[in-house]
Amino acid sequence: MEHLEIHSEYQALLEASGLAAFDALFAAGERHRIDGHLRRSASRLELRGPGGEAAVIFLKRQWGGAARPAMKDLLDLRLPMLPAKREWLNAARLRQAGIAVAAPVAWGYSRSSAGPRALIAFREVAGPSLASWLRQAAAAPESVSPALRRAVAEALGLAIRRLHDAGISFPDLYAKHVYLEGLEAGWPRVVLIDAARLRRLTVRRRWEDLAALHATTAVPGVRPADRLRVFRAYFGDTWRQAMRRIEQLAARMRGRGQDPRLKAARQAARTEGDRIISLDGGRLLVSEAFCPALEAAGLATFDAVMNLAGGKPYRRAPGRSTVRVELPDPRGGACALYVKRYTRPVREPFWRRLLCMHGPHSAADRELRNIYRVIDAGVPTLRWAALGEERPGGGAAQKSFLITEEVAGAVQADVYAEAAFGHDRSAAAARRRLVRAVARLARRFHQAGLAHRDFYLCHFLVRPQERADPALHLIDLARVTHHRGGVPRRLIIKDLGALLFSARPSPATHIRSAAFTLADAVRFARAYFQSPRLGPPEKRLIRRAAARAGRIARHEERRRRRGEAAR
Known part of the structure; x- marks a missing residue:
């Protein structure tokens, strides 16, 4: 059973590209992934319409793991719904309220013996995200005029005020989810993306939305006066009384708006080509820089790594072991890697995370997430090469491994x-x-x-x-x-x-x-x-x-x- 709903404005575009069916659109996302995850991915598709006009859409795919969002909906006293469908309906709700959001293109789902799958596609926003614009402005302050800084801050404050006046809370109001159009003309227009988690506005949620934005715009080099202008536009004359509470809440939100596993990979993907590649039916995630060496050594599958017999033993404990291996690099030289294998799940963290609705992450997956948290904190750590997990029946990972690169000369x-x-x-x-x-x-x-x-x-x-x-x-x-x-x-x-x-x-x-x-x-x-x-x-x-x-x-x-x- 499958279903695909396409917005009327983009029906001809998808038909001209041969993507008017669910399976075709879902498969196209696999060929153009810009990040990797065990249960979801994002892809960027460059399409041509019937008249040859170019269009870029972003495709978000999800597979498996439908129990957690359904349980969260029930706990929130809402009808259980696929995240893709909820985001589709939320986008329509925002547009009806006069709030700019990335144009929805299509959404669909499929239920089969292989498990549930879903997708949602949006038109690319013609402008940078607020997070990237702030980084560019901090790196080259002379490229952004004071007038444009003021215009962006005021447009942002007024857009959030309009959102809240409509009775809508946006829990993911992070700088990476806010895009800016019309910067060249000097009249910026704020466009939101990733609207899957809209909520009914309450007093507490109003403060949390503002604190989330304040925390994620604290980029080195960004002027405090520019950040304050956002709240002056939002609150008017009462902004001074509100800032203390916003700053207190923002201090508790360190790390918000940053995916601990994929943030650094996304930032490095365009400059270093170090993307994440999914192998062996999704059981293996490999950093692109190490893919040739692992494939040449025959370690491109989950079972091959778990059954690896060679290597120098480094550490052994009940349920886990670490070995050091040296692999020839097809591009020249050799690389030394540490393979940490877990042969049984750690029950206590599994049940604790499950009760807290965080999902049954494996020990290797938790360590990889922590690697990215530590990198984002500015602390040097190991560079990861590959992650593997085996989940019988979609439950807790029984076996997993993490491969990291040796720090040379340390x-x-x-x-x-x-x-x-x-x-x-x-x-x-x-x-x-x-x-x-x-x-x-x-x-x-x-x-x-x-x-x-x-x-x-x-x-x-x-x-x-x-x-x-x-x-x-x-x-x-x-x-x-x-x-x-x-x-x-x-x-x-x-x-x-x-x-x-x-x-x-x-x-x-x-x-x-x-x-x-x-x-x-x-x-x-x-x-x-x-x-x-x-x-x-x-x-x-x-x-x-x-x-x-x-x-x-x-x-x-x-x-x-x-x-x-x-x-």
Whole structure:
């Protein structure tokens, strides 16, 4: 059973391109994907009409996973509906209210033994997104006149006011979902996209919409005055009283409007050609840069990677293992990769995420999402090569893997510290540079709302540099958690306590001698808090982190004794 509804203005365009049937349009999206996902994708199609006129449409495809949106609709006391159909109806609702939205072209669905599929297509907006325009304006301020800045801010504020006056809330009011037409003429017109989640406006939702826009326009180089003009146009004379609440809500929305897995890939796709490719029936996602090497090594299928017998064992634990492999690159040279395989699902996170309506993501998928969260926070980490998942019956992934590239010339921080500082007290300058670099990375990581939960020195990779701060990479991100309202104090204490424990001599680490001193701990605290003098709150936090390090040391000692007794 299939259905395809086409807007009358675009019937001739799709017929001329041979895309007037659901299967044809759905298959065309596979050939022109601009990003990849396990259950959805976006494609950009360049079409020709019957008269030869060019037209560009964006196609969003969805397959499988219909239970979650249906359950969310029921919890919201709404009739369950396919997301594609809801977005189609929402676009018509916005246009009827006089609000500009990307022109809908077609929507459809298919139900078969292979599972449900759905699609929706929109005409490309003739202008950049607000997010990209802000980045361009920040990079080249002289290219944007003050008059155009004011016009954009006022048009944006008035468009949001018109949206809210119609009683509509737009929960995804992020800068990437707002497009600008008519910039060349100096009369910008605001056009919205991605209207799948419209809601009835309430007082709380009004503030959340405004805070979402405010949070996602906080781009380096954007003038605060330009952002304030948006709310002056929206509120009129009462804008000053509203700004405090908007800024408080926006502070809790770090990371909103950014897909943790695909944001960086989309930004890099046009410049580096590093797109995401789907292989093996969607069970394998591969970064385009590594596709030739994996295909040449016969690792282009899920089963081939899971059954890989070679490689140097790196780490093994119940339910997971990591091996290092070197693959020849058909373009010349070789690449070293780490293959982390999970052979059973982690039940507790699975049930917790399912109850929270977040979906049963596999362990490998969670780590990949965390890689992109860490990249977006400005913290260097590993570069991923491939992700694989197997979901029997569409449920929790029983097996999964993640392949990452080795950081060339880097060693674990505890190994480096023991070799460089353990028996050489003259390397004080290099030791101080390492301490300051780790403190700055930890501060940036926590300020981004991220907690590592395994924040040991062995999870820092160090690439020493002559007379300069060492280059650091943070790894092992499987247990990273994201907190939009800021990292809880207990998790900061947990991370800093783990870091302090791993810097001490211990059988559980590679440090056997006093590589770091008490002065280094004070130096770390000053760099972490960015203060030459620590106040009472900072001292209390450091004392609690030291107590946490002591508890970890006692726990490791008990484990070591139990292991010796068992032998």
